[in-house]
Amino acid sequence: MKKYELVVQDIISKICQNSISHKLPPERDLSELYGLSRFTIRKALAKLEAIGIVKVKLGSGYFVNTSVMGTPLIYNSITENSFDEMSYKKIKLNKTLPDQHDKQIFSISDDDYIWHIRRLRLIHNKVIQIEEAKIPVRLFPEMNEQIIESSIQKHALAIGLDIDSYLTSYQAISVSREDSELLDCKKNTAAMNITNRGFLKNGELFIVSNIIDINYQCTYHTPFNNESIDYRDKK
Structure with a gap:
């Protein structure tokens, strides 16, 4: 450091x-x-x-x-940058019928379509993240390159969706050969895999995203949880 x-x-x-x-x-x-x-x-x-x-x-x-x-999350290496310093580049946009996993996580039927999005996130024109996202078409009837290369979150708010919270998971990974070319790094470089699920105030899941970042940092301030210690002690 x-x-x-x-x-x-x-x-x-x-x-x-x-x-x-x-x-x-x-x-x-x-x-x-x-x-x-x-x-x-x-x-x-x-x-x-x-x-x-x-x-x-x-x-x-x-x-x-x-x-x-x-709030528990004090900052991460993305939120320290203003929106003016960030940009996106579309790699892929597809609309497909859901697979079994999609139907399960989004609670949708066989004929509810899903947007599949893959894009790069850049800070000062340097690629720092690869993001893949799935979004129900019934919540986002319009999706195009302009939306993908701006803020999906802002678009959600603009069309009247009421965002409530995110569930985020972190896992250390090694960068694949394909992703290393996009991130301009060596294959097997250490990276953080960040998975987000975004919820609306009515409890509906509106996005699932999977992000790979080779320079991710974050700082949390969380209260001590006595119940968690007691539970682990009894296991």
């Missing part, structure tokens, strides 16, 4: 501990505290601002963004 990233993690930790609850110390004080250059501290502060942990007030300094600390 780079030096500025260590500072980022430590400041997030101190915010979680309430050691820093309102305003961050001045840049000069942080430089002395961590024994690092002010340039490195500026990089750390810029990262904290980018991921939304702090807000800067010109002439006043950096302040804790308390609204962000109320």
Whole structure:
């Protein structure tokens, strides 16, 4: 981990501990505290601002963004980038009848079609993710290259869908030969496989996506669960 990233993690930790609850110390004080250059501290502060942990007030300094600390996911390596810095490139768009697995997970019938989408996600025009997604056609009657190469989430909101939550799973994998060519990396490079299921407020599943990312990072702040420890103790 780079030096500025260590500072980022430590400041997030101190915010979680309430050691820093309102305003961050001045840049000069942080430089002395961590024994690092002010340039490195500026990089750390810029990262904290980018991921939304702090807000800067010109002439006043950096302040804790308390609204962000109320959720378990503090940040991941995608959410630190603005939508203007992100773009997508369509690889595939097909409409097919569902297989048995599709019917099971989406609770649909034999004649309910599914959109199959494969696309690249780019940050500053560099490919950082491959995403494959399945979406019920009855929820998204229109799907085209323009929608795929923008935000499917924003499109869902625009057509009146009420998004509630996501169920996310992570698994370490090695990149296949086909995917390595798209990600511009070596075959068998370590990567994170991220699977998302998106739910509407009525409980309906509106998307299942599978993402491969070779540079994924995330930070969570979660409460301690006594019941989980007790349950595992009894097994």
